[in-house]
Amino acid sequence: MKVNDILKIEDITVEFILDSGNLRALNKVSLDVKQGEIIGLVGESGSGKTTLTSSILNIVSRPGKIMNGEIWYGNKNILELDINRLNQFRWKEVSMVFQAAQNAMNPILTIQDHFIETVAAHEKNYSEEEVANKAAKLLGYVRLNPERVLKSYPHELSGGMRQRAIIALSLITDPKILILDEPTTALDVITQAYIFEILKELHKKLNLTMIMSTHDVSVVGSMADRIAVMYAGEIVEITDVFTIFNNPHHPYTRGLIMATPSLTDDLNNRKAIKGNPPNLMELPKGCNFAPRCEYCIAKCLDTKPEATMINENHMVRCHNYEEVIARGHITKS
Amino acid sequence: MMKIVEVWVKKLAILVATILFATSITFFVIRLMPGDPVDTMAMSLITNEGLDYNQAYEKAKALLNYDPDKSFGEQYMSYLKDLSKLELGESMSSKQPVIKVIAGALPWTLFILTISVTIAFVLGVLIGMYIAWNRNTLIDPIVSVYASISGSLPDYIVGLLLVVLFSTKLRWFPSRGAYSSQVTPGFNFLFIKDVLYHSFLPMLTYVITGLGSWALFMKGSAVSVLSEDYIMAARARGLSEKRIRKTYVGRNAILPLITSLAISFGALFGGSPLIENLFAYPGVGFYLNRAIAARDYSLMQGMFLMITIAVVLANLAADFCNILLDPRIKDKA
Amino acid sequence: MKRFKAFFKVIRKNKQAFIGMLILIMFFLMATVGPEIIPEEITTNYEQRLQAPSLEHPFGTDYAGRDTFSQFVHGSRNVLLVAFITAVLTIVVAFLVGTISGISGGILDDILMGITGIMLTVPSFPIMMVLSMIIRIDNPFLFGVVLSLWSWAGLARSIRAQILSLKHRDFVEASRCLGMGLFHIIFKEMFPNMVSYILINFISIMKGAITASVGLMVLGLVPFSAQHWGMMINLATSTTGAMYGSTALIYFLVPVFGIMLFQMGCLFFANGLDDALNPKLSS
Numbered sequence: 001m002k003v004n005d006i007l008k009i010e011d012i013t014v015e016f017i018l019d020s021g022n023l024r025a026l027n028k029v030s031l032d033v034k035q036g037e038i039i040g041l042v043g044e045s046g047s048g049k050t051t052l053t054s055s056i057l058n059i060v061s062r063p064g065k066i067m068n069g070e071i072w073y074g075n076k077n078i079l080e081l082d083i084n085r086l087n088q089f090r091w092k093e094v095s096m097v098f099q100a101a102q103n104a105m106n107p108i109l110t111i112q113d114h115f116i117e118t119v120a121a122h123e124k125n126y127s128e129e130e131v132a133n134k135a136a137k138l139l140g141y142v143r144l145n146p147e148r149v150l151k152s153y154p155h156e157l158s159g160g161m162r163q164r165a166i167i168a169l170s171l172i173t174d175p176k177i178l179i180l181d182e183p184t185t186a187l188d189v190i191t192q193a194y195i196f197e198i199l200k201e202l203h204k205k206l207n208l209t210m211i212m213s214t215h216d217v218s219v220v221g222s223m224a225d226r227i228a229v230m231y232a233g234e235i236v237e238i239t240d241v242f243t244i245f246n247n248p249h250h251p252y253t254r255g256l257i258m259a260t261p262s263l264t265d266d267l268n269n270r271k272a273i274k275g276n277p278p279n280l281m282e283l284p285k286g287c288n289f290a291p292r293c294e295y296c297i298a299k300c301l302d303t304k305p306e307a308t309m310i311n312e313n314h315m316v317r318c319h320n321y322e323e324v325i326a327r328g329h330i331t332k333s
Numbered sequence: 334m335m336k337i338v339e340v341w342v343k344k345l346a347i348l349v350a351t352i353l354f355a356t357s358i359t360f361f362v363i364r365l366m367p368g369d370p371v372d373t374m375a376m377s378l379i380t381n382e383g384l385d386y387n388q389a390y391e392k393a394k395a396l397l398n399y400d401p402d403k404s405f406g407e408q409y410m411s412y413l414k415d416l417s418k419l420e421l422g423e424s425m426s427s428k429q430p431v432i433k434v435i436a437g438a439l440p441w442t443l444f445i446l447t448i449s450v451t452i453a454f455v456l457g458v459l460i461g462m463y464i465a466w467n468r469n470t471l472i473d474p475i476v477s478v479y480a481s482i483s484g485s486l487p488d489y490i491v492g493l494l495l496v497v498l499f500s501t502k503l504r505w506f507p508s509r510g511a512y513s514s515q516v517t518p519g520f521n522f523l524f525i526k527d528v529l530y531h532s533f534l535p536m537l538t539y540v541i542t543g544l545g546s547w548a549l550f551m552k553g554s555a556v557s558v559l560s561e562d563y564i565m566a567a568r569a570r571g572l573s574e575k576r577i578r579k580t581y582v583g584r585n586a587i588l589p590l591i592t593s594l595a596i597s598f599g600a601l602f603g604g605s606p607l608i609e610n611l612f613a614y615p616g617v618g619f620y621l622n623r624a625i626a627a628r629d630y631s632l633m634q635g636m637f638l639m640i641t642i643a644v645v646l647a648n649l650a651a652d653f654c655n656i657l658l659d660p661r662i663k664d665k666a
Numbered sequence: 667m668k669r670f671k672a673f674f675k676v677i678r679k680n681k682q683a684f685i686g687m688l689i690l691i692m693f694f695l696m697a698t699v700g701p702e703i704i705p706e707e708i709t710t711n712y713e714q715r716l717q718a719p720s721l722e723h724p725f726g727t728d729y730a731g732r733d734t735f736s737q738f739v740h741g742s743r744n745v746l747l748v749a750f751i752t753a754v755l756t757i758v759v760a761f762l763v764g765t766i767s768g769i770s771g772g773i774l775d776d777i778l779m780g781i782t783g784i785m786l787t788v789p790s791f792p793i794m795m796v797l798s799m800i801i802r803i804d805n806p807f808l809f810g811v812v813l814s815l816w817s818w819a820g821l822a823r824s825i826r827a828q829i830l831s832l833k834h835r836d837f838v839e840a841s842r843c844l845g846m847g848l849f850h851i852i853f854k855e856m857f858p859n860m861v862s863y864i865l866i867n868f869i870s871i872m873k874g875a876i877t878a879s880v881g882l883m884v885l886g887l888v889p890f891s892a893q894h895w896g897m898m899i900n901l902a903t904s905t906t907g908a909m910y911g912s913t914a915l916i917y918f919l920v921p922v923f924g925i926m927l928f929q930m931g932c933l934f935f936a937n938g939l940d941d942a943l944n945p946k947l948s949s
Contacts, residue, residue, distance in 0.1 A: 057569050083574075090571035104566035106581055107661055117580075121572045153660045169570075347783040355788050358796060365800045485929035487877040489884060490922055493903065497915070603789030607881050618792075622885055625795055637792055644789045 006035040006209050007056070007094075007177060012069035014051050014060055023280050025051040025064060027233045030307075033177070033211060038203060040220035040241070041213035042256065043230035046277055049213040050099065052230070053179045055079075056211075057090055092122050095170040099182040101163050105154040111135075111165055112150040115172050122173050131172070138168035141205070142198050160191040164198065171202070177209045178202075184219070196223060218260050221245060226313075229253045232278040232288035239314035247329050249310060249321040251293045257330055287319065295320045344652065348645050353413075355641040359634040360412055366628075373628075395422070421638070422631035426623070431635035434620060439639065441511050442609070442616030445532055446601055449539035454594055456540070457547025458587060464548070465555030465586075466578060476552075480545030489607035492538040496611065499534060506534045509613035535612045539601065550593065555586040588659050592651045599647030602640055617643075673862070676942045683938025689931030690869070697746040700739040734917050737898060738924060744806060744894045745876060745928075751810030752817065752875035753868045760818040764825025768833070779826070782819045790816035791878060798887040809888070813875050821867055828860075862943050866936045873932035880925060895921035 014026040026048045033039055041049045054060045056071060058079060071078040073093060081089060098104050105114055115135040119126050136146035142164040149157065149165060157165060163183065170178060180199070184192040200223060203210055214220050220227065221241060228238040229252060237250040248254045255273040275292030284290055286301040293300065299319045308316050318324070374393035378384055384392065415421075421431035464473045483491070500508035512518070512527045558564065559582060567577050605618030613619065617639050624632035656662050677683045767778040794812060803809045882888040883896030884903075902918035 059565060059569050061565060087571035087573065090569055092571065096569050098562065098566055098569075103562040106563050106567070106585070108584055108659070109580070117572065117576065118570050121570065121576070155661050347780060347787070350780070351784045351787040354784050355793070358793060362796055362800050481930060481933055482926070484933055485926045486922075487881060487925070487929075489881060490899075490925065493899070493918075494922070497918070599789070603791050604881075606792065606795060606885065610885055621792060621795065625799055625887065628799075633796065637796060640789050640792050645787055648787055 004035045005032045006073070007031075007033040008072040009033075009052070009056070010070045010072065012052070012055055012071065013067045014048075014055060014064055015067050016064045018063060021281050024283070025233050025280065026055070028069070029233070029235055031228060031235060031238070033209060034226075035176075035209055036207055037225045038210040038212060038223055040217075040224035040227040041211065041230060042215070042217045042220060042227055043213075044215055044277060046232075046280060047230040048233040049215075049230055050181055051233075053096065053181050053211065053213055056094055056177075056179060057096060058086060088122060091118060091170075091175060092173045093175055094177040094179065095173070095175040096179040096181065097163075097167050097170050097183050099185060101166040101183070102159055102186060104166055105162070107154055109153075110150065111152055111154070111157075111169075114169055115150075118169065118172055135168065135172060138171050139165065141171075141202060142168045143194075144168070160187055160195075163187065163191075163195060167195070167198070167202075171206070174206075175208070177211065180210065180212045182214050183212070185214075192219070199223065217244075217256050229256070232280060232283060234288065234317065235315070236289070236317045237315065239310075243314060245330070247325070249314070249316040249324055250318050251295045251320075251324055252289050254324055254327075254330070255292075255294075295323050344649075348649065351645055352638075352641055356416060356634070356638050357409075359630075359637050360409065363630050363634075364408075416638075421635040424624070424629055424632035424635075426627045426629045426632065431631050434632060435617070435635050435639050438615055438617045438620050438636075441614060442602070442605055442618065445535050445539070445608075445614065445616065446598065446605070448532075449536040450543065450594070450598055450601065452536070453540045453543035454547055454590075457544050458551045458590065460544075461548040461551025461553075462555055462578075462583060462586070465552045465559060466582070473552075476545065476548050480549045483542055483545040486542070487607075488538055488542040488604065489611055491542050492535070492608050492611045495534050495538055495541075507531050508534065511615050531614075535608055535614055538608060543597070547590070550590055551586060554589055555582055558582050558586045561585075588655075591654045591658060595647050595651035595654060598650075599644035602643040602647065605640070677939065680938045680942040682934045683942055686931050686933065686935025686938055689927060690935055693742060693746060693928050693931065696739055697743045701743050704736045704739045706736060706740055734920050738895070738920050741895050741898060741921070742924070745879070745896075746872075747806040748809045748813070748879050748894075749872040749875040751807055752813040752879075753871040755810055755814035756817045756821065756871050757864060757868060759814065760821035760825060763818065764822040765829060767822070768826040768829030775826075779823075782822050785816060785819035786823075788816070791881065794878065794882060795885070795887055798882060803888045809879060810875075813878055817871055817874060821871075862939060866939050869932045869936045873929055873936075876925065876929065895924055 009029065009031040011028045011030055012026050013024070013028055016023040016025055029048070029052060031052075041052065043049050051060060051064065054064075055066055055069075056078070058066070058081075060066060066079060069079070073089070076089075078086070078089060105111070109117070112132060112135065116128055116131050119131045132150065135150060139146040139149055144161060144164050149161070154162060167183075183199075184195055187195070196219075199210070199212075202208060210223075212220055212224065217227070221244075224241050226238060227241050227244045228235050229244070229250065230236065231252050237244070237248065237253045239249075244253060245257055248257055252273070255271070258271045259273055261267060261270055273292060278284075278288055278291075284301070286299075286303055287293070287296075287305050290296050290300040295318075297320050303319070305317045305319050308318070308321070310316055310321075371390065371393045375386065375389040378389040378392055379386060382389070382392075421435075423429065424431050424434050427434060460472070460476060464470060464476060486494075496508045499506045507513070507530065511531055512524065513531070518524055564577065564581055567581050572581075602617070605616055606622045607618070608614070609616045609619035610622045617636055620632060621636035621640065623629070624636055677687055763778055763782065767775045767782075793816060797812060801808065801812060803812060879888070879894075880896035880899065883894060884900050886900055886904075889897075898921040899918065902921075
């Protein structure tokens with residue numbers, strides 16, 4: 001483990017055991033997260049983003065199961081912690097803002113109750129007043145009015161307010177890593193932008209490490225330092241955000257960038273990625289993306305590509321990435 | 334604010350109308366009976382009390398709250414007037430004021446029902462919760478089978494079977510009455526022991542019949558709560574399983590059951606004639622049945638009114654509980 | 667025709683519904699064909715009273731020496747007939763009230779819902795007890811009418827709720843733009859989907875009607891017919907003291923198990939069908 005790696009995910013494989021067969025949601029995924037960075041996980045639905053982030057907290061939903069792999073935090077493997085230590089780890093070291101945050105709170109408890117019970121689960125000695133004060137401070141960070149919000153029940157807040165309250169809740173036990181799983185999918189564009197502003201502030205203020213997963217690459221482009229692109233349960237490319245946007249090496253990444261509309265560009269220059277999303281129960285023999293790939297060569301249909309390190313910070317999983325580079329940088333006029 | 338008042342005014346109006354409607358039915362029944370009930374009663378008064386015809390007729394009119402000579406409208410008005418003063422007349426068969434009979438019978442019915450319903454509910458909820466929480470147990474199919482069988486047998490049949498088994502064959506429990514004639518009523522140990530002994534079979538009947546459906550109901554409710562997002566979010570926050578089971582699943586799952594509880598209490602009150610008749614248990618239902626069989630109109634009116642009031646109050650309680658316990662409804666109401 | 671086939675496929679797949687249907691069909695046959703096949707025994711034969719089951723009398727004999735099995739079969743006709751009539755009347759009234767209330771809205775809706783509210787709150791069994799005093803119930807139709815008086819309210823409410831939700835659905839708005847009347851929409855769009863809903867309710871109402879009718883007979887308030895199962899129970903407990911004797915127990919248990927089996931059939935069919943048509947996400 002490098003000196004400034006805070007989390008090290010190694011060869012995680014997750015399968016969902018269904019009546020109709022086994023669905024492999026993650027296939028030997030590895031990822032090193034550097035302390036203090038914001039890393040974006042980009043991929044379409046079914047690519048495995050949520051499964052990966054759930055694995056970090058070991059809350060993969062049934063019937064999914066982590067078959068093998070390790071997740072190292074410090075010198076401990078999270079996946080081998082007993083339930084008590086796991087509960088201590090959860091939220092105190094790594095916390096998460098969920099995708100369906102609208103429904104992430106108990107309808108019969110007030111917002112304040114949520115804060116207090118979370119602290120109670122982690123500390124033996126605490127005073128409710130202190131927790132309330134800290135909660136008020138955090139609510140202030142996310143630009144909510146503590147007096148009103150703390151006493152409210154979840155259903156009394158609007159969607160955007162609930163989302164921000166959840167973000168505040170995720171910070172109450174001072175975690176080192178914050179995972180955000182599609183944090184703004186259900187919200188309108190203006191609230192989205194607002195929340196990203198808040199997240200940027202929090203990152204600076206609290207020196208948080210953030211893992212942000214989304215299907216919308218443009219959304220994460222403004223915030224992330226690095227981006228990992230996922231497809232069919234594998235990470236197909238990881239590098240810094242500029243390279244991802246200007247000089248992607250993987251055909252899928254390139255396709256994503258080309259398909260994303262931009263305000264300054266002519267829509268006619270956009271190109272959709274042809275083909276259909278992969279059927280995770282019947283993956284092809286060779287590369288998972290081969291059926292849809294413009295750069296597909298014979299080898300791609302036959303052998304699964306290994307991870308190639310272009311340089312220390314750039315990984316690509318493709319047989320034919322040289323040709324992708326040859327196409328040149330992506331310029332948007 | 335206005336909306337709340339409007340809703341409650343409507344509710345109250347329906348309740349009052351219900352009581353009026355129910356009591357009016359008894360009013361009409363008496364008048365629709367073949368023959369002249371006043372005359373019939375007068376005749377029996379002449380024989381039993383040695384009055385002459387006119388005296389007997391007057392007395393009969395008073396006892397029945399029925400004067401055939403007055404116009405229909407006048408009769409109804411005086412009937413309602415007496416009702417509001419709680420002048421329910423005198424029972425023909427027992428020569429006691431109806432109010433007194435009701436006061437004597439009501440505690441027995443309440444005694445049996447309250448204890449039985451509480452036991453059936455608490456046991457059912459605990460079992461249902463257990464099944465939902467620990468999936469794939471042996472108990473699950475057992476409870477389903479049990480619920481199918483107990484749901485197919487009306488409660489009075491279960492009672493009959495219990496009597497045949499425990500009273501007749503095994504002679505373990507008495508089959509009639511609230512207490513034996515040898516015991517003196519009062520707050521003494523012998524009496525209380527005897528009362529409990531006599532109440533065992535009727536209570537067992539209610540518990541056997543009700544247990545299964547409460548368990549299934551709770552299981553269904555708990556299972557659906559378990560699939561909610563906020564349960565997973567609670568786990569991610571490191572909350573203990575105990576806390577989640579109690580405050581997250583338990584309290585949310587039981588909400589719909591509470592309303593049912595109040596309503597089923599009312600329904601059991603309505604069904605009391607059957608069980609109380611079977612066990613010759615001197616509750617409200619027992620006396621209603623006897624009054625109908627003996628054509629004791631005043632007693633019949635009184636008992637019927639009592640049952641209706643009980644059901645109405647139970648429904649009201651159901652509404653109240655709902656509003657009290659579920660913060661989401663508090664605001665809608 | 668295609669709908670029927672699809673319908674039966676659903677039932678066949680769901681074991682619970684299938685078993686329920688088999689049981690119900692068995693009783694249906696017993697009620698319709700049974701009395702024609704099995705001779706009715708009216709002659710009393712006191713020497714043969716309260717016999718244990720034998721080849722000649724599969725269920726033994728009753729207090730007057732009559733074959734219990736034949737009584738059971740003949741009684742099934744009355745039992746099912748009353749339940750059937752109750753269910754038909756209840757559904758018709760519930761549909762009328764619910765549909766009218768839902769479509770018209772306004773004061774008519776308020777009044778009808780007020781009446782429904784009252785009917786729901788009034789304790790149904792005691793009222794039927796009281797009514798039994800003035801109405802001499804001596805035929806199944808009358809019995810069905812009395813029973814259905816107090817069972818339509820709940821169904822009417824849910825039908826009204828469905829109509830109200832339909833009223834505001836998008837495809838209704840769209841259809842209205844195309845000029846189709848609301849009535850037409852309800853008939854063409856809603857009713858076909860409600861066949862299974864009606865069926866489930868029908869069976870549930872039958873189940874409740876049997877519980878109520880047997881209850882009234884056990885209390886002796888409805889001297890309907892000696893062969894109705896409820897009456898058999900009544901006679902078993904009162905005149906023969908089945909609770910105290912041993913052979914008389916058969917006479918008592920036969921209608922009890924009959925009721926239990928039929929109710930189970932109803933329960934399985936209704937629940938199974940409900941499960942099959944509204945699959946719930948169980949983890």
